[in-house]
Amino acid sequence: MSYRQTADFLLYDWLHVETLQQRARFAEHNRETFDAVLDMCEKLAADKFAPVNRLVDTEEPWFDGEKVHVPEASVAAARAYAESGMLAAAQDYEVGGMQLPCVVEMAAHAFFSKAGIGVGGAGMLTSGNANLLMAHGSELQREVFAKNEFAGRFFGTMCLSEPQAGSSLSDIVTRATPDGDDFERDPLGPRYRLRGNKMWISNGEHELAENIVHPVLAKIPGPDGKLVPGTRGISLFIVPKKLVDTDGQLTGERNDVALAGLNHKLGYRGIPNTLLNFGEGKYPVRGSAGAIGYLVGKPGEGLRCMFHMMNEARIAVGLGATMLGYAGYEASLDYAKNRPQGRPMGPGGKDATQPQIPIIRHADVRRMLLAQKSWCEGALALELYCARLVDEQHTGAPDDAAQAAMLLEMLTPIAKSWPSEWCLEANSLAIQVHGGYGYTRDFPVEQYWRDNRLNMIHEGTHGIQALDLLGRKVVMDGGKGLQLLASRINATIERAMRVPELAGFGNELAAALAEVGRATKAAWATGNPEEALANAVPYLQAFGHTVIAWIWLDVALCAQAGLSQSGADEAALRGKLAACRFFFRHDLPKVAAWLRVVASRDDTCRTMDEAWF
């Protein structure tokens, strides 16, 4: 099935997103308006993004000492995306948005990720940045910065990491000092001068828009001039590349933000990734060195503000990984249907006098395609489920909203990590289906694989997600989040037990869930984080597979029910059931293997001496 067909099935048949129109915020929406957005994005992605996906990989951004250049086609795609209104799709009508549910917005945005994840400057970053300001900025900051980002006039970044501090944000050393005696009286917010280096900044420098808005994490020194250790000392600032007035018009002053260099990457090459120097004096502004920035929220609350957006950012990363996987699935499915090679395996072997068959008829090629389908569609269902939870959190009844928020907390590490690992593996299988051709740059699959390798790294590495899950999420509120998730999983299992075709999977999922529960307790049995967390990544993997098995079983219940409806697309539904079966037969059994070291608090890695390597 194409992505569109699968998305339609998941949105309408499984998640029933049409029912959202019963909520005041979405009252003007219905299936037609949702479909119109999906149609528009599908077409725009096909017209402007897919044709240049290889081009942006080949013609990397380059810096002439002054400006960063990207191919003109990428600029055109960025412009078309901004003009489509998708940057503000989920926003209020009054700020120019469409009040689209998050789940529909993400499903629609996914077309762009599939067509060209590095094309057009990654609109999601600008939306996310503007969302952050909508939540934590002052009224004027929202007006001047966020609205112009939603309108596509300004593009956004996220400036967290520094060359010496990636996973460990508590160690950032970018300093922010008050700018003049009147620093507290600037209408754009308390005004500071920032000095420091920010690393891995996507879209840190380009000519795609009139201005670039950098939200920057920095520390305000104490009275002794020292930085406060840890994350408590971190504040959030808006640092525009070009200064603006209170009407959002450029003042003509260039801020002291300079490109130190471009990172040359394995993939995602369409997006310039930069090292930025803030306040080194390359562009002195208003008479002195130091990048001018405006405080957002209160001092010391920078990380809290930034993490406000983290759940959605991590779902977006997971969905991007998923769509790269999906792109490879579609490409390899097409190849497998059209490439003749080999002959059927009959009881007496093969008959060389017979014509060759398309490789899709070989069981192992089907295995590779079915694994891709199972991983990518399973991941997609999880991402859309999470996006639906975001809508619930924002528009549901108070109890439902609170539950949705808690479930989201639980699922976010999985939504980020699982597709990053398994849709990457799907991309590897897409190469394998192509044989030698897949290893060449004449086919798109090698690029998907390279692009996707980023997703286990950025927005919190696999290791960080694992610590978040086992170290924080499953123990928060005395384990209430885990209990809530388990109750949702058990509800699906109970429904499955009443469906003969799926009851067996219900039992297997129940067993896996029980194993996860036991391993969680065993990991924390000594109460020592060092012991509990030593095998956090295998725990994350087992937990992720259990979650995806649950999602698949829930989707399969929907597909099984659909089979008896008139007008059903039987092949599509059978495909969902087969993909579910594949996951339970081929993948779920790995859960026990991963949990062994967790449940025994195995100390092989923890006690490994540096000298023994």
Add this chain to the structure above:
Amino acid sequence: MSYRQTADFLLYDWLHVETLQQRARFAEHNRETFDAVLDMCEKLAADKFAPVNRLVDTEEPWFDGEKVHVPEASVAAARAYAESGMLAAAQDYEVGGMQLPCVVEMAAHAFFSKAGIGVGGAGMLTSGNANLLMAHGSELQREVFAKNEFAGRFFGTMCLSEPQAGSSLSDIVTRATPDGDDFERDPLGPRYRLRGNKMWISNGEHELAENIVHPVLAKIPGPDGKLVPGTRGISLFIVPKKLVDTDGQLTGERNDVALAGLNHKLGYRGIPNTLLNFGEGKYPVRGSAGAIGYLVGKPGEGLRCMFHMMNEARIAVGLGATMLGYAGYEASLDYAKNRPQGRPMGPGGKDATQPQIPIIRHADVRRMLLAQKSWCEGALALELYCARLVDEQHTGAPDDAAQAAMLLEMLTPIAKSWPSEWCLEANSLAIQVHGGYGYTRDFPVEQYWRDNRLNMIHEGTHGIQALDLLGRKVVMDGGKGLQLLASRINATIERAMRVPELAGFGNELAAALAEVGRATKAAWATGNPEEALANAVPYLQAFGHTVIAWIWLDVALCAQAGLSQSGADEAALRGKLAACRFFFRHDLPKVAAWLRVVASRDDTCRTMDEAWF
């Protein structure tokens, strides 16, 4: 441990290769001569290969319409390699060789794979090609072609695949027709004219040597002008790029072999990979179109001749994959020791006022390093074990030689496939250890990962290896090969049972072996190949993990014994024991998960309808 330290341990302490000097063929060798070869290769690889590994990736071969250009440094490396004598290292003294044992030759050659797998035109291909002629060529063919390849005057290729026939060699359509009435009287061998296209030919065109020798698989049409279907119709020919006389001197005639184009690959970019047109008339020779080729061996025996070299070629691929993994392990170990980030996980969490620690002190980074060590050193031990079997096959007493040959047949699919999959995974972990830096081209690990992705494809894909293992090897001779392997594994288990530290692993290996045995029987219970082989790849994976667990247990027995010897390098030995423990705790449990679908003859993939995808 560096590769050299590990290789020394495996060669001398584990495999006792010094004892080979008791055999007539190796009588002039001893540890000093072996070490001298290892030293020489280590130095040459460090001097000429490592420094240009990134260069050959960046400056891909290009074709000016006449010649293929590669960087001068790569040409120099090729020349230095040829001059080192390594091309003929394992050959008889009388043909200019060193009569080096295969196991030492492979361990020495591994330095080049680790330093720059795409540098210098892949000498292994030339050696392998010449070995083929030594085994199947006429005396003059050996003299004219093979000897000049060993000397580095000529370079070699292997021309098997065609654009429409990769895995399915029975479908090649390159034709060979007798060249003139006197075709059988050419001193260089029966002379034919070849016409057809050969795809994926490494080093198919270059200027690294005086001439290129192509061994080409082609079909001689029957009296009706038709090609014989299947592999029975395949013959082997030597097709030199430039014709030579019976003294091996160039005659000045260019043969009708033309470069149709270069393949642009994801990795292995230093090696020109080509599509060659044979006999299309671009370079008419001796008055007509058609590439002149000389039959090797008998008509119809081409594939048999070619497969004579396949075991060694597949061990070489496995070793290449291993060394790419090892290169990533060394790089990420170095990075992890030197990159500060984060703080220890104390009972009360982390203390941000403390200085940061090198990331190697985090349990999850140790996990990623230990996984690499466990996979790469385990794979290395298997490859050297297999190479030692080659020596046994060639120089052992008749019974030992026969057993070695049978064990090699059993182990070859694993030696080829296991490192291709798991040392690639190791490369992914090497990237992950580096974080964002690993995703840039400023560090070598992303290239290792790209390079290594080829190894699951060429020399028989994963799927082909799996069919070879479950479809042929485990059932050959009524299962004698499997029994022999099981008896070797059981011997190791028995020794482990007498060592308290390792007895537990012995039990676990015994259980895994029993599961493999049961699954093998269950797969074939209906006798229907279609059912038995539907899950051949999961079987291959489970079998591979069981073999590596056996190898690790055997290595661990050696390390455990070494601990009590005076002067032992305790850290190195503890490291081997920890890597063994890692494999048993983290990896071996996956065997059960893979075998489930095999033992149940699960039909999910086999019965998946094309319309359901």
